[in-house]
Amino acid sequence: MKKVITGNRAVAYGAMLSRPKVIAAYPITPQTTIVEYLASFCADGTLNAKFINVESEHSAMAACIGASATGVRTFTATSSHGLALMHEMLHVASFYRLPIVMANVNRSLGIWNIHSDQTDSLSQRDTGWLQFYCENNQEVLDTVIQAYKISEKVLLPSMVVLEAFVLSHTSEIVDIPESELVDSFLPEYNPPYRLDPDDPHTFGAGPIGPDYYFEFRYKAQMAMEDALIVAKQVDEEFKEVFGRGYGLIEKYKTEDAEVILVTSGTISSTSRLVIDERRKKGERVGMLKIRLFRPFPREEIREALQGAEKVAVVDRNISFGQGGIFAQEIKSALCNLSQKPPVYGFITGLGGRDVTPEIIHQIIDHTLATERPEEIIWMGVKR
Amino acid sequence: MTPQEKATTEPKRIIFEHEREMPPMVVSLGTVLFNKTGTWRYLRPIYEEKMSPCNNACPAGTNIQGFIHLIRERKFVEAWRLIKETNPLPGVCGRVCPHPCELECNRRKYDEAISIHALERLAADSAFNEEASEELRLPRRKERIAIVGSGPAGLSCAYFLAKEGYQVTVFEALSAVGGMLRVGIPKYRLPREVLDKEIANIEALGVSFKTNSKIQDIRELKDYDAVVVAIGAQKSRRLNIPGEDVAGVISGMEFLKEVNLDGKTQIGKNVIIIGGGNTAIDAARSALRLGAKSTLIYRRSREEMPAIEEEVEAASKEGVEIIYLASPTKIIAQAGRVSEVEFVKMRLGEPDETGRKRPIPIEGSEFTRQADTVIAALGEEADLSLLPKGLELSESGVNFDGMQVFGGGDVVTLAGRVVDAIASGRRTANAIVRYFQGGEPESKPVKKLVSFENINTAYFPHQAAVKPSELPLAERISSFAEINLSISVEDGVREAERCFSCGVCRQCDNCLNFCPEVAVSRRNSTYEINYDYCKGCGICATECPGNVISLVEEGR
Numbered sequence: 001m002k003k004v005i006t007g008n009r010a011v012a013y014g015a016m017l018s019r020p021k022v023i024a025a026y027p028i029t030p031q032t033t034i035v036e037y038l039a040s041f042c043a044d045g046t047l048n049a050k051f052i053n054v055e056s057e058h059s060a061m062a063a064c065i066g067a068s069a070t071g072v073r074t075f076t077a078t079s080s081h082g083l084a085l086m087h088e089m090l091h092v093a094s095f096y097r098l099p100i101v102m103a104n105v106n107r108s109l110g111i112w113n114i115h116s117d118q119t120d121s122l123s124q125r126d127t128g129w130l131q132f133y134c135e136n137n138q139e140v141l142d143t144v145i146q147a148y149k150i151s152e153k154v155l156l157p158s159m160v161v162l163e164a165f166v167l168s169h170t171s172e173i174v175d176i177p178e179s180e181l182v183d184s185f186l187p188e189y190n191p192p193y194r195l196d197p198d199d200p201h202t203f204g205a206g207p208i209g210p211d212y213y214f215e216f217r218y219k220a221q222m223a224m225e226d227a228l229i230v231a232k233q234v235d236e237e238f239k240e241v242f243g244r245g246y247g248l249i250e251k252y253k254t255e256d257a258e259v260i261l262v263t264s265g266t267i268s269s270t271s272r273l274v275i276d277e278r279r280k281k282g283e284r285v286g287m288l289k290i291r292l293f294r295p296f297p298r299e300e301i302r303e304a305l306q307g308a309e310k311v312a313v314v315d316r317n318i319s320f321g322q323g324g325i326f327a328q329e330i331k332s333a334l335c336n337l338s339q340k341p342p343v344y345g346f347i348t349g350l351g352g353r354d355v356t357p358e359i360i361h362q363i364i365d366h367t368l369a370t371e372r373p374e375e376i377i378w379m380g381v382k383r
Numbered sequence: 384m385t386p387q388e389k390a391t392t393e394p395k396r397i398i399f400e401h402e403r404e405m406p407p408m409v410v411s412l413g414t415v416l417f418n419k420t421g422t423w424r425y426l427r428p429i430y431e432e433k434m435s436p437c438n439n440a441c442p443a444g445t446n447i448q449g450f451i452h453l454i455r456e457r458k459f460v461e462a463w464r465l466i467k468e469t470n471p472l473p474g475v476c477g478r479v480c481p482h483p484c485e486l487e488c489n490r491r492k493y494d495e496a497i498s499i500h501a502l503e504r505l506a507a508d509s510a511f512n513e514e515a516s517e518e519l520r521l522p523r524r525k526e527r528i529a530i531v532g533s534g535p536a537g538l539s540c541a542y543f544l545a546k547e548g549y550q551v552t553v554f555e556a557l558s559a560v561g562g563m564l565r566v567g568i569p570k571y572r573l574p575r576e577v578l579d580k581e582i583a584n585i586e587a588l589g590v591s592f593k594t595n596s597k598i599q600d601i602r603e604l605k606d607y608d609a610v611v612v613a614i615g616a617q618k619s620r621r622l623n624i625p626g627e628d629v630a631g632v633i634s635g636m637e638f639l640k641e642v643n644l645d646g647k648t649q650i651g652k653n654v655i656i657i658g659g660g661n662t663a664i665d666a667a668r669s670a671l672r673l674g675a676k677s678t679l680i681y682r683r684s685r686e687e688m689p690a691i692e693e694e695v696e697a698a699s700k701e702g703v704e705i706i707y708l709a710s711p712t713k714i715i716a717q718a719g720r721v722s723e724v725e726f727v728k729m730r731l732g733e734p735d736e737t738g739r740k741r742p743i744p745i746e747g748s749e750f751t752r753q754a755d756t757v758i759a760a761l762g763e764e765a766d767l768s769l770l771p772k773g774l775e776l777s778e779s780g781v782n783f784d785g786m787q788v789f790g791g792g793d794v795v796t797l798a799g800r801v802v803d804a805i806a807s808g809r810r811t812a813n814a815i816v817r818y819f820q821g822g823e824p825e826s827k828p829v830k831k832l833v834s835f836e837n838i839n840t841a842y843f844p845h846q847a848a849v850k851p852s853e854l855p856l857a858e859r860i861s862s863f864a865e866i867n868l869s870i871s872v873e874d875g876v877r878e879a880e881r882c883f884s885c886g887v888c889r890q891c892d893n894c895l896n897f898c899p900e901v902a903v904s905r906r907n908s909t910y911e912i913n914y915d916y917c918k919g920c921g922i923c924a925t926e927c928p929g930n931v932i933s934l935v936e937e938g939r
Contacts, residue, residue, distance in 0.1 A: 095409065096408060096409055097407050097408045097409070098408075155407050155408065191408070192406070192407070192408070193406060193408045193410040197901055199414065200414060200415045200416055201410050201411045201412070201413075201414065201415055202409075202410065202411040202415050203408070203409065203410050204408075204409045204410075205409075205411075208409060212399065212405065215399070215402040215405055216405070216409065218402055219402055219405065219407055223407070
């Protein structure tokens with residue numbers, strides 16, 4: 001059934017269709033309506049889940065960890081400082097290998113700005129969570145469902161990321177899948193181990209010393225590697241069932257491209273428009289959209305970028321003292337290749353500053369016109 | 384223990400040689416049943432019911448928290464039965480008791496005290512409506528007991544003796560049973576149907592009442608196996624001023640008796656009442672209802688006034704003029720009848736032996752007020768002329784000339800309140816039971832008292848108390864209709880919900896729900912703690928709304 005809904009509502013539908021048994025969430029702008037929708041689904045019986053009201057995001061994640069350990073599907077959602085407050089628990093969730101799925105609405109950090117910025121989720125890069133960056137509300141809904149299937153196969157938690165207001169509060173047409181279809185796609189969660197008072201085993205309890213900690217970390221990385229394969233399979237399977245697939249990355253007119261823009265989230269839509277205009281003028285410009293950020297699909301990325309003359313990475317985030325985070329990742333993916341294109345790092349749109357087609361044009365112009373790549377190119381900053 | 388059991392309850396060390404042998408999740412492969420985490424505990428939570436301040440404050444020792452709990456569960460008649468275990472007159476006390484329990488109620492420090500009196504009344508009225516009755520469970524005994532006086536002490540004593548199976552006869556000098564409840568307390572505070580019903584319930588237990596039977600000398604009752612003197616205090620103190628004996632000067636008790644018993648009295652249009660106790664207030668408000676201008680004069684200030692505060696307030700509201708710090712010096716008569724009273728103004732000095740500030744006349748401050756009736760209500764004392772010389776009454780009883788004589792109520796306590804008389808009557812009844820049957824005196828259970836700080840108020844939203852509505856003022860002062868109206872059943876249940884249940888389990892399941900070790904389980908209406916796994920974190924005690932769970936240090 002097609003509906004015109006916001007990104008937050010798409011998240012709620014995606015979660016509802018995945019039938020979690022426990023939801024624990026704490027409201028924060030711009031995520032709040034996700035919590036409201038889910039709470040009302042639980043209240044009116046649309047969703048048969050226990051909704052746990054908690055006093056903070058840290059507790060929300062802790063509650064999800066406890067619930068997930070008993071072997072049930074769990075969901076939460078947060079944003080910005082809420083995600084930052086969860087940080088400690090994010091490590092716990094992944095160490096315990098609990099396939100919790102969380103939506104994070106990308107919002108700036110550090111001061112009272114509620115607008116789009118990727119630094120909140122990218123700051124959680126090393127917590128052992130899968131991270132998906134979505135471009136539109138349909139992709140948001142579909143990715144929540146996919147994330148459960150992937151996470152539960154590899155036993156790692158997933159973060160589904162959408163942008164503040166640009167998606168969270170903007171309505172689009174979204175095809176809401178039939179629940180029977182989702183049920184057939186996403187079987188019930190059945191973990192190999194679970195907390196059970198009748199057969200008590202410790203779960204994440206007790207010290208794991210140097211004897212085994214190392215091995216657990218090794219196994220987590222192996223699971224991440226597996227996730228690259230599983231995510232691709234699940235996306236293909238999803239496409240067969242629902243008619244929509246996204247890939248781990250999306251290559252747009254990259255085949256013969258001289259300059260390839262690397263984008264994520266909604267900037268990809270804007271870029272696609274600009275690329276079409278430039279192509280009409282005969283310029284060989286393409287785009288690589290990164291959908292899966294963790295695990296980083298480095299082989300696919302290498303393959304896509306290898307032939308380009310120049311790569312321009314568009315980052316709506318910054319790692320202070322270094323630069324755009326996607327740019328670093330792209331550089332690291334390419335650096336061991338003998339033949340590699342130069343990487344231009346563009347920072348733009350921080351704190352919700354609009355990334356307009358003009359900005360994308362300027363990024364392309366700058367890349368074409370500049371011989372030597374630059375580490376940080378500030379686009380649109382008033383200086 | 385079989386080897387198999389041992390295998391599942393003993394720790395097992397598993398060494399992994401290769402990461403492939405390890406589970407993906409951080410779980411122990413062996414059971415952890417061997418690990419009795421309760422051994423980590425140094426504080427042990429225990430269920431320990433405690434004393435609620437209301438129960439503690441009730442002179443009759445009524446289980447107030449308990450009957451409120453029953454009301455919360457809509458068990459009104461059971462609530463009534465619980466009250467009756469310590470008080471045979473809930474309908475009366477629900478109306479006239481000054482409820483010292485409410486003064487101590489922990490909820491008072493949060494928002495407002497529970498309207499305990501209104502709930503007691505609701506329980507009693509529900510029992511009346513359902514015509515609930517009590518049955519004697521014990522066989523009749525042969526001992527005959529005479530009780531002199533049918534006031535609250537005599538009624539209480541008779542009730543508890545009858546429930547023990549004794550044959551009780553109550554002698555009442557007046558034409559109707561009830562003592563002060565009938566002749567002292569005005570009908571607007573205590574409708575006579577209520578009193579009649581409670582007396583009928585006592586009579587139904589086999590107590591016989593002999594009215595118009597004034598006992599001049601207790602030796603008239605020497606055929607009884609025990610005699611209880613519970614005649615109360617009804618002899619009014621005199622003014623001791625010139626002119627006191629002229630026509631138009633009457634005592635408070637005399638006046639109230641006429642109004643309450645006969646329904647007729649001869650008072651004028653301008654009545655002065657002298658005194659500050661409940662008799663004075665009752666007289667002033669009754670005079671007002673009979674159409675008189677009613678002025679009450681008290682020699683101390685409002686603060687020292689012994690009358691129930693709410694009654695004083697109600698009197699003022701109804702139009703009784705109250706003059707403080709003045710004392711009568713003489714009654715001035717015209718044609719043999721009172722026409723004026725002379726007063727002197729007073730100031731307060733140092734506290735006297737009663738702890739109240741002593742009133743001292745201010746010289747030259749005399750003033751007069753016109754009056755056609757003066758009611759002197761300076762307090763009452765017991766008239767013990769029925770006792771032989773040398774007999775000292777006590778609740779525990781004395782043997783006199785072959786008779787076993789006990790006292791009950793104001794003749795021994797001088798406490799004055801209905802509830803004190805009821806409590807005393809019960810103590811006397813218990814003493815008589817012990818006299819015949821042996822046994823230890825009843826002692827107050829030793830329980831810790833719950834203070835407001837012990838209550839977890841997070842579980843109690845602020846909510847105003849349910850207060851009974853009152854008859855409109857205009858209707859009040861033109862009749863003797865009952866002022867305080869009943870609260871509805873729904874209001875009663877709502878009010879009972881406000882109760883903190885200090886020290887008593889409400890079975891809220893908080894301990895069970897919050898225990899992080901899942902060490903609490905519920906068995907019917909009680910909880911059990913599995914000390915094998917309780918780590919003594921104390922969350923159960925913290926989250927217990929009513930301080931039922933105590934933490935005690937583990938002995939090592």
